[in-house]
Amino acid sequence: xxxxxxxxxxxxxxxxxxxxxxxxxxxxxxxxxxxxxxxxxxxxxxxxxxxxxxxxxxxxxxxxxxxxxxxxxxxxxxxxxxxxxxxxxxxxxxxxxxxxxxxxxxxxxxxxxxxxxxxxxxxxxxxxxxxxxxx
Numbered sequence: 207x208x209x210x211x212x213x214x215x216x217x218x219x220x221x222x223x224x225x226x227x228x229x230x231x232x233x234x235x236x237x238x239x240x241x242x243x244x245x246x247x248x249x250x251x252x253x254x255x256x257x258x259x260x261x262x263x264x265x266x267x268x269x270x271x272x273x274x275x276x277x278x279x280x281x282x283x284x285x286x287x288x289x290x291x292x293x294x295x296x297x298x299x300x301x302x303x304x305x306x307x308x309x310x311x312x313x314x315x316x317x318x319x320x321x322x323x324x325x326x327x328x329x330x331x332x333x334x335x336x337x338x339x340x341x
Contacts, residue, residue, distance in 0.1 A: 207248050207318060208228045208230070209248070209314075210231075210247040210275075211229065211231040213231065214256055217253070218251050218253055218303070220307075221307040221310055222307075222310050225310050230245055239267070242268060242271050243271060246274075247275055248317075249317050250276070250278070252279055254284060261292060265277060265279075265296050277298055279292045279299070282304065283302070286331060290331050299323025
């Protein structure tokens with residue numbers, strides 16, 4: 207599996223060290239977009255801290271550039287509303303940075319099977335948000 211990591215701290219790639227994959231890391235948003243087009247990864251890990259409040263717009267751009275890639279947001283103690291917004295913008299999952307190394311293998315397996323990576327509580331929030339959009 208080809209994985210692109212967009213992170214300017216190196217923490218995500220360190221957590222993925224034991225995952226068997228073709229891992230590419232970018233620390234610049236333009237280089238990351240170019241790598242996304244060239245490498246065509248199946249999975250993208252994006253650090254929320256990379257763009258902060260502008261992450262939602264960047265997610266839209268990434269999804270528009272390569273809709274077939276699954277995008278996982280990695281953050282630290284993010285508010286549920288912020289995670290929900292990332293998911294509604296096109297992310298396929300969220301993982302707390304502190305637990306990424308522990309869950310990395312299972313996360314990559316789940317994504318490779320076409321699954322999302324979100325908590326059950328977040329599934330309920332997503333259903334509520336979808337319901338609100340359709341009313």
